[in-house]
Amino acid sequence: MPELPEVEVVRRGLERWVAGRPVSGVEVAHPRAIRRHVAGAHDFAARLTGRTIEAARRRGKYLWLPLKGADEASGAEEALVAHLGMSGQLLVVDPGSPPEKHLRVRFSFADGGPELRFVDQRTFGHLLVAPLVDGVGGRVPEPIAHIAPDPLEPAFDADAFAARLRARRTGIKRALLDQSLISGVGNIYADEALWRARLHWARPTETLTRPKINELVTAVREVMHAALAEGGTSFDHLYVNVNGESGYFSRSLAVYGRRDEPCPRCGTPIRRDPFMNRSSYSCPRCQPRPRRARI
DNA sequence: ATCGTAGCCTGGAGGC
């Protein structure tokens, strides 16, 4: 379940192990992995083969690898875009190592060094090649131009976020999970940040004061920085970083996945509520349900 | 325009 901190760990791994290397081969083992590359697997491979990866960038949970040189036909700058979904991994492995059970796409390099492999059990992740366009905070891949900056980016505008948030007519957690308002916040860190800010997940956005919104943004940043410092959250074998190393932030979570365990702040048993066919974890005492709740 | 929901997908857990 990679969220922003985990994706950032992967980005750093890609920057170190893949940037500057020329792609020599692309093998799409499972077409669903490139379903958002509408021109298909052949085009996907053709756009990458012979190109050199320049760098590794990230916004929210999206990664992209800008490619050196423009596309010959369109003249556009392009990038390999990746979203890990729930279970996606980008692994840097020895070319001779046996294929992983859920290997979806394999990239080889002209330098003969380690391969890059996209492995994804639940197939919610995807890869595509897309042109770069001008967006908030710089050049971004066209398909993700609608995603708002994440709270760790310099381009994140807290004033604009607060204004748009208060104009919404929904619950705060639903708004936090809306990647067009603020990107990179998933179910885990939404619950953790709301707990830190002592906000119930169903609190109507229009009732939030500016100081409370600032507190919430600070809480989001703190929980992400904490996760990043520990190498990202991990619950099981599914999440590993680019080198195959597991993160271990899960033991630091205050409420997520801790139903009936004591709140670290007041000792009240943590509750689990159904939310959008999923779960919300919160402390009944620190985060009382508002009288007018918006789900 | 904005808000809310169904559906995508696999495998582990737990019930019987």
Place this chain on the structure above:
DNA sequence: TGCCTCCAGGCTACGA
């Protein structure tokens, strides 16, 4: 033991 159902969850498409 094996079969069944539930659960995890980011994102898109679509309906209201």
